[in-house]
Amino acid sequence: MTIHEALRERRSIRKFKPTPISEKDLLDILEAGTYAPSGINTQPWYYVAIKNPTDMETLKGLMRAVILGFRSSLEQRFSRNPEVVVETETFLTSLGGAPACILVFMLKPEYNGQVSPMQSVSAGIQNMLLEIHEKGLGACWMTAPLEAGLAPEIQSLFAPDKGEMVAMIALGEPDQERTAPKRRDDRFEIR
Secondary structure, three states: OOHHHHHHHOOEOOOEOOOOOOHHHHHHHHHHHHOOOOHHHOOOEEEEEEOOHHHHHHHHHHHHHHHHHHHHHHHHHOOOOHHHHHHHHHHHHHHHHOOEEEEEEEOOHHHOOOHHHHHHHHHHHHHHHHHHHHOOOEEEEEOHHHHOOOHHHHHHHHOOOOOEEEEEEEEEOEOOOOOOOOOOOOOOOOO
16 A cells, blocks of 8 residues: 555544454554654654553543533534434444544643644644554544543543643444545645
């Protein structure tokens, strides 16, 4: 698989098979995240891979609360497509059956609110998504817990001293086919 192919084939997956993710695959994925570029080499990320079934159930329990803080926003955004609201609620409350999840943090409090560290952490997430895809696995990058105000609770349970939560990635073996949505034509120019 070339980078060109990976960039065009990778999709957000929201339904997973229960097949466990190997320790080796998780290590490769996490390591890929550490190879992202970072402003002045700060490497401002911290990743926590959750695969223990008890911890995954705890995380799913917290995600059920996310929908309470997120539902009105979804209903407003998708007022013409209520099926999207139901699909999103189902995914968020079950994490699509994902056997693993990666929690992403900005390691140092002094980085909070700074553009360069946030871009660096986001580059790390993209690296992990591409590594996940290369392994034949699927993933979904999520910020819903942050938007619903649950990031501090997730942080205190899983990484209390590792900085502000930035995102989470549900991952596993895909149990769905995804096609690329139409790309918008007016999103770049060459001068």
